[in-house]
Amino acid sequence: MSLRNVFSMVLVSALLGSSALLAGCSDAGGTPENTGGGTGVGGEAGSGGQDAGSGGQDAGSGSQDAGSGSQDAGSGGQDAGSGGQGAGSGGQDAGSGCGGDPSGECTDGSTNGANTDPDDPVQQGADHLVGDLEFPAVLVAVGDRDGQTRHYTSGVGDLETEAKVPVDGQVRIGSSSKSFTAVVVLQLVGEGEVDLDAPIETYLPDLVRGDGIDGREITVRQLLQHTSGLPDYDDVLLAEGVFKLQHTYFDPHALLDMALAQPGKTPGSEWAYSNTNYVLAGMIIEKVTGRPLNEEITRRIIERIGLRHTYLPGVGEQGIRGCHPKGYHTDVPREPLQDITELDPGWGWAAGQVIATPSGLNRFYTALFGGELLEPAQLEELRTTVDAPAMWPGARYGLGVVSTPLSCGGLVWGHGGDIPGYHTRGGVTDDGRAVTVAITVLPYFLYGEEGAEQAYMDVLDLVDTALCE
Secondary structure (H helix, E strand, C coil), X not given: CCHHHHHHHECCCCCCCCCCXXXXXXXXXXXXXXXXXXXXXXXXCCCCCCCCCCCCCCCCCCCCCCCCCCCCCCCCCCCCCCCCCCCCCCCCCCCCCCCCCCCCCCCCCCCCCCCCCCCCHHHHHHHHHHHCCCCCEEEEXXXXXXXXXXXXXXXXXXXXXXXXCCCCCCEECHHHHHHHHHHHHHHHHHXXXXXXXXXXXXXXXXXXXXXXXXXXXXXXXXXXXCCCCCCCCHHHHCCCCCHHHCCCCCCHHHHHHHHHCCCCCCCCCCCCCCCXXXXXXXXXXXXXXXXXXXXXXXXXXXXXXXXXXXXCCCCCCCCCCCCCCCCEECCCCCCCCEECCCCCHHHCHHHHCCEECHHHHHHHHHHHHCCCCCCHHHHHHHHCCEECCCCCCCCEECCCCEEEECCCCCEEEECCEEECCEEEEEEECCCCCEEEEEECCCCHHHHCHHHHHHHHXXXXXXXXXXXXC
């Protein structure tokens, strides 16, 4: 497995920081935020409360920093470029973290509520990832058909202090953010504002030009499906590793410039993962709505299904608001891991900057495939897939989602995401079972090319175990 293949799903924005000790996560009642029944998959589901993804005072306020991208790049105007300082950032309480304070520290008792049965197959799988593969921490949330959630942890939340892993702690979900962006585009399709088969030139005139690249020949569908032929800006951005980018903010237009400096391929000729596709999808959302991307995702998804601990960071925001395990990284495989919990996720943007809990991600995919976010025609488009052989065995890519066959039959629908410090996999089945597995290091950077592929597959095996056993 090459570094390029690993980073095909990596949205890195890396600030090596010294965040406070984050022990674990609980809600006001001292139980994991998604333990308890009757509200969909976990406690985030449909809460509709006053603070649920309310967007906060700054949501869409058009602050000075909103739209820090260039005015003329088709991004929805001066105030819409990069999401704004506080635009749509998830509300006053959103992501404040399972009883934690705004600094991200957690309350006493916040590690309670995880499985205690060592013979549970999911627990055994999590323990394998820590004990045998040496991942620092593993968090798992498993939702059943009745909306009940089981939580699992293994390892430590902080390598230095050996603090316990937070139950259902917040993590960076990397490229699973693409599903959020795709949903908003498809909502706009349903509203008659966007045509999937229109060229992106319709919405971003004169913006997408380069060697073998022409926005008049690339459709919106091809962006969402990764069949556009556009090069990935990651190939330029990550050429010298992650830590050199620790404190750097990149606006969407800078990312696009990096992509357009490389040659493209014929649109529709092959499936090839490129984060550039979703930066452009985010720009289309802003151009069509005239509002920041963060605000649109918050209003259309986070508020709508009551995700209290899911949010998009504001411009320049580098920490994680709620209680969370620390994330670890090294640019050189097998070298000592360093804390990379804090980082600037600006260059993830529409392709990878969302922060959520494992159960919150379960709730999102359950709502999506349960028809709560899209009309039937758009959901059918989202579920229409093409072969994606570069991902993992059996993977097929729809519009911002991935289907993977299960050993017990059927498919799991989700995405998966990698960002230095955090690796997530999981999704939902057609009958409503859901799982998210999060670990606190990218497997490649423990093993390099030797052994990394098996490590990635072991994480997928845990997903399969959670849904099939």
